[in-house]
Amino acid sequence: MNPFSLTGKTALVTGANTGIGQAIAFAMGRAGAHVICAGRSDCSDTATQIESAEVLKLDLADPMAASGVFSDRPIDLLINNAGIIRRADSIDFTEADWDDVMDVNLKAVFFTAQAFARAVLARKGEGRIVNIASLLSFQGGIRVPSYTAAKHGVAGLTKLLANEWAGKGIGVNAIAPGYIETNNTADLRADPVRHKAILDRIPAGHWGQPDDIAETAVFLCAPAAKYIHGTVLSVDGGWMAR
Ligand code: NAP
DSSP, X not given: OOTTOOTTOEEEEESTTSXXXXXXXXXXXXXXXXXXXXXXXXXXXXXXXXXXEEEEEOOTTSTTTTTTTSSSXXXXXXXXXXXXXOOOOGGGOOHHHHHHHHIIIIIHHHHHHHHHHHHHHHTTOOEEEEEEOOGGGTSOOSSOHHHHHHHHHHHHHHHHHHHHHGGGTEEEEEEEEOSBSSGGGHHXXXXXXXXXXXXXXXXXXXXXXXXXXXXXXXXXXXXXXXXXXXXXXXXXXXXXXX
């Protein structure tokens, strides 16, 4: 058996229409999985480029939106990728920008994982969850208070869920991406001062691409990673080593 293969597995990826989620969906497909491309936007463009895939409409602004998704048929792998960011000085930050981000980036991560785990445990199966955290799971960031709070929460939840479920056949881990070229970072890249300041701190000497995260997600879902539980793995060109 190839310890890096996902053949025979079904993976659900949230936010699969673009960016890191789309790259993860492609990589899961290349590794042999059937991929459920889930998102609030249409994920058909992603699904049509994968050998075995389907689309699912899933708007996680309602954090309970995935509660019925996992009971229909076995889903082995869950990638909690969907996320939003709102930028403003903390002194001006609004309650709406707090709640919107916490709902999608933290509350939905927990309740989607819960729905997934309930289904896996009910069928006495096995599963793997990969949550997409952030460098702001470790650092404070600037002008992104709800994002930082949510991503610190994702790191904590990853460890808690690993503690509860590792012995029950469900592996839970997270990836903390560095600075990756996606919609999420468009504002930063458009600001020449911030862009250069970030670039100067990355030991690898360049921003990351969505594929850099995608292959790590495949690894964490694969048999090769079966003894890895509760890790928040930085994939950041060396940023955290600085
Ligand atoms: P992105 O291109 O903006 O992708 C975000 C994805 O989340 C999109 O598919 C988006 O759908 C989806 N999403 C947003 N709100 C949703 C909702 N209510 N329901 C369902 N899906 C929703 O940015 P990205 O960089 O790929 O972000 C993916 C993840 O990586 C996020 O969790 C982000 O926090 C994390 N991350 C990114 C970086 C980076 O440098 N890019 C660094 C650290 C962590 P729409 O297209 O419809 O908005």
